[in-house]
Amino acid sequence: MTTVLIVDDQPLQRLGFRMLLESQDDMTVLSEATNGSEAVRLAAELHPDVVLMDVRMPGLDGIEATRRITAVGDRTRVLILTTFDLDEYAYAGLRAGASGFLVKDAQPEDLLSGIRSVATGDAVVAPSLTRRLLDAYAQHLPRPDTPTDGLERPDARLTALTDREREILTVIGLGWTNTEIATRLHLAESTVKTHVGRILSKTGSRDRIQAVILAYDTRLVNPS
Incomplete structure (x- = not known):
């Protein structure tokens, strides 16, 4: 219930x-x-x-x-x-x-x-609508700070991710569904679901929506 x-x-x-x-x-x-x-x-x-x-x-x-x-x-x-x-x-x-x-x-x-x-x-929220929504209001996102030494450092929320998980988080931010990720990255859909679950757990994201916002916040995805 x-x-x-x-x-x-x-x-x-x-x-x-x-x-x-x-x-x-x-x-x-x-x-x-x-x-x-x-x-x-x-x-x-x-x-x-x-x-x-x-x-x-x-x-x-x-x-x-x-x-x-x-x-x-x-x-x-x-x-x-x-x-x-x-x-x-x-x-x-x-x-x-x-x-x-x-x-x-x-x-x-x-x-x-x-x-x-x-x-x-x-x-x-449908992935495509999520992308459209975030693009429309991307100006509300805070700009990343520039280190005084000029060297770019990875966001702390991404450091626990593997290269594959970072790749999948990026395409989640682009609005790809699990089926699209599986097809385009040549993975089983069950494998994609496992990766998504690990991404949510490692980044502390409540759900896929928050993962999309994270992808924007950390500039893995830039507004179109």
Whole structure:
């Protein structure tokens, strides 16, 4: 059973989500929150599998609430809901630790599938859309510091990776799926999945979305 916390300041929106989720045999709504502060408190009390998080809310917004919820290191994962698929708030939400995002007018089956995917540790943003999102807001990424001796040093988050793992992290950042990686690098898909799992573990990335952000942060991938 997947447990969900609904966070939205619009009563009708919350009601719609609750009715949809409770129509499913494998989902249950633990509670609802009308703002970010309530979301943080309820997430700490109830430990839901997934927080369905609105962005624009009075008081503490969904971005800061996401940051506080994921910073605890609990199993709870956050699925951001936004009005537009290239909304900069969605980008900020991903960097705050969300496991993905969906637009509010997504089809019901897409929302349900997204919640199930997030609950099992997967990401719900298509790789191509992730790339487009990060390209659009790459100017928000901090510029790397230049060492005083002029010598470029590898990012500490990448030092534990093998050459193959670094290569795969790079193409994950480029938006390749596991199937594409397997085909283009002449690997078994099961081998690719193993590499991806090790990359997530070694870099401390919560999911594939965070691995893509890492690839951008460390300049393995540069904005197009």
